[in-house]
Amino acid sequence: MSLLRAKIQDVFNEPGCEKNRGKDAKARKEGCSKPLTPGAAAGGCAFDGAKIVLQPITDVAHLIHAPLACEGNSWDNRGAASSGPTLWRTSFTTDLTELDVVMGQGERKLFKAIREIKEAYGPPAIFVYPTCVTALIGDDIEAVCKRAAEKFGLAVVPVNAPGFVGSKNLGNKLAGEALLEHVIGTVEPDDAGPYDINILGEFNLSGEFWLVKPLLDRLGIRVRACIPGDARYFDIACAHRARAAMVVCSTALINLARKMEQRWGIPFFEGSFYGISATSEALRQISQLLVKQGANPEILGRTEVLIAEEEAIAWKKLAAYRPRLAGKRVLLNTGGVKSWSVVHALMDIGIEIVGTSVKKSTVEDKERIKQILKDDNHMFEQMAARELYAMLSEHKADILLSGGRTQFVALKAKTPWLDINQERQHPYAGYDGMVELVRQIDLAIHNPIWGQVREPAPWDCQPAVREERPRTKSETATLHVVQEFVGTTADDFGEC
Template sequence: MSSLRAKIQDVFNEPACEQNRGKDAKARKEGCSKPLTPGAAAGGCAFDGAKIVLQPITDVAHLIHAPLACEGNSWDNRGAASSGPTLWRTSFTTDLTELDVVMGQGERKLFKAIREIKEAYGPPAIFVYPTCVTALIGDDIEAVCTRAAEKFGLPVVPVNAPGFVGSKNLGNKLAGEALLEHVIGTVEPDDAGPYDINILGEFNLSGEFWLVKPLLDRLGIRVRACIPGDARYLDIACAHRARAAMMVCSTALINLARKMEQRWDIPFFEGSFYGITDTSEALRQISQLLVKKGADPEILGRTEALIADEEAIAWKKLTAYRPRLEGKRVLLNTGGVKSWSVVHALMEIGIEIVGTSVKKSTVEDKERIKQILKDDNHIFEQMAARELYAMLSEHKADIMLSGGRTQFIALKAKTPWLDINQERQHPYAGYDGMVELVRQIDLAIHNPIWRQVREPAPWDCQPAVREELPSTRSETATVQAFKKFAGTMADDLGES
C-alpha cells in the first residue's frame, strides 16, 4: 500500500501539467479531480479508469481480482475496435465470495485463476486488477503476480488502481505507471528504424485510428505502438525504441509521455486528428520531430504533398454540405481533447458554436478554445440538465453533439442530437472522418422527423367551430323532402 501511495503522489505532482505547476504544494497534493464521496459514482472510479486505458490491448487477458460485481466494466463499454485478437472481449474474474474474504483465500484463488488462464488461452501476458475489496483486505497482488510470472513463464502485470484511491482520471494515469514499470522496455525489437513513432491516448473508438494509419503508412512512418487502441502486448513492450510520440489525450496519459521522454529521449507533442487543419498539422509535427531525431529531411516534402492531395479531396467532398450547414448552430457538450479539436473542425465549414463544455479539459485545452472562439461566453464548465433543456427548447442551437447521457434532453426538447463520445458508431478522425462527421450532422439536422415531432399533437388541437355540421344539414334536407312528399300525398287524397 505504501508503494501505491507513492505512485499516487507522483501522479499528483505531474510537472508536465501546466495547471499542476501553478498550484502551491498543499493544493498539488490534493490532485486535479474532486474528492470522491463514499457511495457516490462520481463518473467512474480509479479501477474503471485503469481498465479503460488497458483493456484495448487486445491480446492480453484482463483478470479482475474481486467479487463478481466489480467486472461490470465490460469489453464493449467504450467502442474500441480490434483488427485481430479478441481475447480482450473475454471477462476474467476471481469471483471472490464472503467465505474467500473471511478465510483469507484471495491470494490462493488469484494464483489459481492465473494458472487456468495460462493453460486455457496461452496469452502473451495477463493484467491483474485489484479493486476496493481486495485492496482493503490486504491481498499482496504484486507478490502473487511476481510468483506467477516465475512459475508460468509469462508476464503477469499488477495494475494497482483500486477504486477508492480516486477518480477515473487518476486511474488512467496509474495504468500508465503500470505500463512503465512492468511492460515498456522489457523487449528489444530487432527492426527499430528512424521512422518509428508512438501514438499515446488514442483508443481507436469505432475504428478511428484506422482512418489515420494509412496516411502514416504512405509517408513510410511506422506506428511502433498505439497505446492503447488496437494494441498488442509485444508492440507496447518495444515502444521505448520509437523516435517520436504524439499525445492525443493529455488528461489520460501525460505522465506516460513525459517519463518516456525522460527515460528514452522520445520527444512528444499534443495534437488532434479531428478536422482537416488539425490532421494536417499533426502530420507536419510528426515529420518535424522525426527529422530532429535523425530522419531524412525529404520526408517533410512528402508530407506537404500528401497534405495537399488529401485536403483537396476532403474540401471537394465538403463543398456539397457547406450551403446546407453554414450558419447552423451547434452546442457541444463534451470535454477533454474534443472540447477544442471538434470546435475547430466544425468552424472550418462555417458552423457556429453556441457553447462547448470544458468539464474534463486541461488548462491547455481551455486556452486553445479561447484562441479559436475569441470569446469566453461560449465556454461552460458544466451545464445542468435543466439549463441544457432550456437552451435547446428555446431553439438557441440547431443540434447538440454530446455523449449518450444527455441524448434524452435533446430528444425531449425536439432537437437533433449526434453522439460524439465513445459510444458512437461512426469514426470521425482524419480527413475521411471529418467528411463523415459533417455528413452525419447534415443527416441529423435535415431529418424530416423533426418537422413532424414539432407539430402540435392531434389531441392538443381544437377543431374549428362550425355554424352547422354536415350531418345536421343532411338531416334537415331529408325532413324537408319528407314534409313536401307528405303534403303532396295529402292534397291528392283530398281531391279524391
C-alpha cells in the same frame, strides 16, 4: 499499500501537466479531481479508469480480482475496436465470495485463476486488477503475480488501481504507471528504425485510428505502439525503441509520455486528429520530431505534399454541405481536444458555434478556443441539464453534439443530437473522419422526423366547427347508445 500511496503522490506532482504546474505546493498535493462520494464511484473510480486504458490491449487477458459485480460487461468498455484478437472482450474474474474473504482464500483463488487462463487461452500476458474489496483485505497482488509469472512463464502484470484511491482520471495515470513498470522495455525489437513513433492516449474508438494510420504509412512512418487502441502486448513491450511520440489525450497518459522521454529520450508533443487543420498540424509535428531525432529531412517535403492533397480532397467533399449547413448553430457539450479541433473545422464550412464545453480541456485547449472564437463568451465549464434544456427548447442551437449522458435532454427539447464521445458508432478522426462528422450533422439536422415531432400532438388539436343539421331517427338512436357506452354525448366528438 505504501507503494501505491507513493505512486499516487507521484501522479499528483506530475510536472508534465500545465495545469498542475500552475498550482501551489498545497494544491498540487490534493490532485486534480474532486474527492469521491462514498457509494457514488460506480463508473468513475480509479479501477474503471485503469481498465479503460488497458482493456483495448487486445491479445492479453484482463483478470479482475474481486467479487463478480466489479467486472461488469467487458463489451461495454467504450467503443474501441480490434483488427484481430478478441480475448480482451472475454470477462475474467476470481468471483470472490464472503467465505473467500473471511477464510483468506483470495490469493490462492487468484493464483488458480491465472493458471486456468494460461492453460485455456495461452495469452502473452495477464493483467490483474485488484478492486476495493481485495485491496482492503490486504491481498498481496504484487507477490502473487510475480510468483505466477515465474511458475507459468508469461507476463503477469499487477495494476494497482483500486476504486477507492481516487477518480477515473487518476486510474488512467496509474494504468500508465503499470505499463511503465512491468511492460514497456521488457522486449528488445530487432527491426527498430528511424521512422518509428508511439501514439499515446488513442483508443481507436469506432476504428477511427484506422483512418489516420494509412496517412502515416504513406509517409513511411511506422506506429511502433498505439497505446492503447488496437494494441498488442509485444508492441507495447517494444515501445521504448520509438524515436518520437504523440499524446492525443493529455489528461490520461501525460505521465507515461514524460517518463518515457526521461528514460529513453523519446520526445513527445500533444496533438489531435480531430479536424482538418489539427490533423495536418499533427502530421507536421511528427515529421519534425523525427527529423530532430535523425530521420532524413526529405520527409518534411513529402508531408507537405500529402497534407495539400488530403486537404484539397476533404474540402472538396465538404463544399457539398456548405449550402445546407451555412448558418446552422451547433452546441458542443464535450471536452478535451474536441472542444477546439472540431470547432475550427465546423466554422470553416459556415456553421456557427453557440457554445463549447471546456470541462476536460487543458489550459492550451482553452487558449486555442479563444483564438478560434475570438472571445471566451462561448466557453462554459459545465452546464446543468436544466440550463441545457432551456437553451435547446428556446431554439438557440440547431443541434447538440455531446455524449450519451445528455442525449435525452436534447430529445426532450425536440432538438437533433449527435454522439461524438466514446460511445459513437462512426469514426471522426483524420480528414475522412471530419467529412463523416459533417455528413452525420447534416443527416441529423435535416432528418424529417424533427418536423413531425414538433407538430402539435393529435390530442392537443381543437375540435373542428361543423355545420349543424337535423339528425335522423337512426342517428339519434345511435347517439344514445354511444352515450350509454362511453359515458358522454356524441356531440362532444369533433375533428382534429
